[in-house]
Amino acid sequence: MYAVTGASGQLGRLVIEALLGRIEPGKIVALVRDPARVADLSARGVIVRAFDYDEAGTLAPALAGVERLLLISSSEVGKRVAQHAAVIEAAKTAGVSAIAYTSILRADSSPLGLAVEHRATEAAIRASGMPYALLRNGWYIENYTMSAAASIEHGAVIGSTGEGRISAAARRDYAEAAARVLTDAAMTSQVYELAGDESFTLADYAAALATASGRPVTYVNMSEAAYREALEGIGLPGPLAAILAESSATAAGGALFDDGHELSALIGRATTPLATVVRETLR
Missing domain, CATH: 3.90.25.10 (UDP-galactose 4-epimerase, domain 1)
Structure with missing residues (x-):
């Protein structure tokens, strides 16, 4: 199964839609803080599970049976490192085989203040030992x-x-890229500058x-x-x-x-x- 965190958010919703165009809804897990917000997805056959970044002890059970996970970065700047670390640890515990993460363009060298937490998350993903894809949006x-x-x-x-x-x-372009990587790519520890x-x-x-x-x-x-x-x-x-x-x-x-055009190459x-x-x- 393929799981997406933050599935009720603007990007998460679009990723779910892109996945629905590629695979059966029963293979998609929408992870959300409040399942009621995605009742429409449940009605379409998507598996919906409660998933709160701040409730670390509940995360691993919610990832049961998930093979590939898309970790969409938290919207809570300043809390992201701890929240993301909890998800990464839960993914390891649950036996997730690979993880993709929505980072920021050239996170390793970006002068943007927002890049700091993304760099820390990328480091945690690498340290986890899981195969990964870093989607540097x-x-x-x-x-x-x-x-x-x-x-x-x-x-x-x-x-x-x-x-x-x-x-x-456009946000939908990044969503399509995420869906393609999640379902098609080898995810052998690759970085995409999008x-x-x-x-x-x-x-x-x-x-x-x-x-x-x-x-x-x-x-x-x-x-x-x-x-x-x-x-x-x-x-x-x-x-x-x-x-x-x-x-x-x-x-x-x-x-x-x-000007690398990796995004258009990825989405075709x-x-x-x-x-x-x-x-x-x-x-």
């Missing part, structure tokens, strides 16, 4: 389009990325919003500190605002750029263009 285009309506309303995209290029891809085929600047993104909406939208570059203050001003918690501002500023130096097609995701979001 670049940025999601949806990281930007989630605030598309506000950007169009105010006529501005804000950030501190300058002219740095971002090789983002990113979109076409890179763009935030000025390019603003232009895409303008084209799709028919309204003027420009990019306003700020210092990291000013961007953080702006994010806090719209209600984001201070720690989250600091992470986003640091990531944006670090991307100015190319931290989110990649070009990655979804920025303009397509923008149009779908506004639709």
Whole structure:
């Protein structure tokens, strides 16, 4: 059986859908904190099991019979290392034969603050002795389009990325890659650097919003500190605002750029263009 953690999340849901297009639902295990959130998957024949990263003692039983596990990184920045370590240990105890993990682009050398916990998790996976696949995902285009309506309303995209290029891809592209690796690949301790085929600047993104909406939208570059203050001003918690501002500023130096095209090679097609995701979001 093939199991996916965080199956009720945005990426997890898409991975489950991709798996359903490839294998029988009875071979898929959706691991979620609250099974009620994926009752629809259960109705379609997917096996649903409760799985809480913070309840270490309950994890191994939930992995009974699982051969391959996709560990989708926790959303709780600051708690990820301990949570992921608990899942890895549970996978070993349950006899899982291989583990895939959604890491971050060039985790071993990335200057992004978010990479620290990913590096620690990758190290724990290697130390486990299990065969693995490290899916080093670049940025999601949806990281930007989630605030598309506000950007169009105010006529501005804000950030501190300058002219740095971002090789983002649609979340569904990364999900398809994960499903393929989980079901097809040998998973003999391999690293995948995954990113979109076409890179763009935030000025390019603003232009895409303008084209799709028919309204003027420009990019306003700020210092990291000013961007953080702006994010806090719209209600984001201070720690989250600091992470986003640091990531944006670090991307100015190319931290989110990649031209290796491993993602499109893995999924067997070009990655979804920025303009397509923008149009779908506004639709």
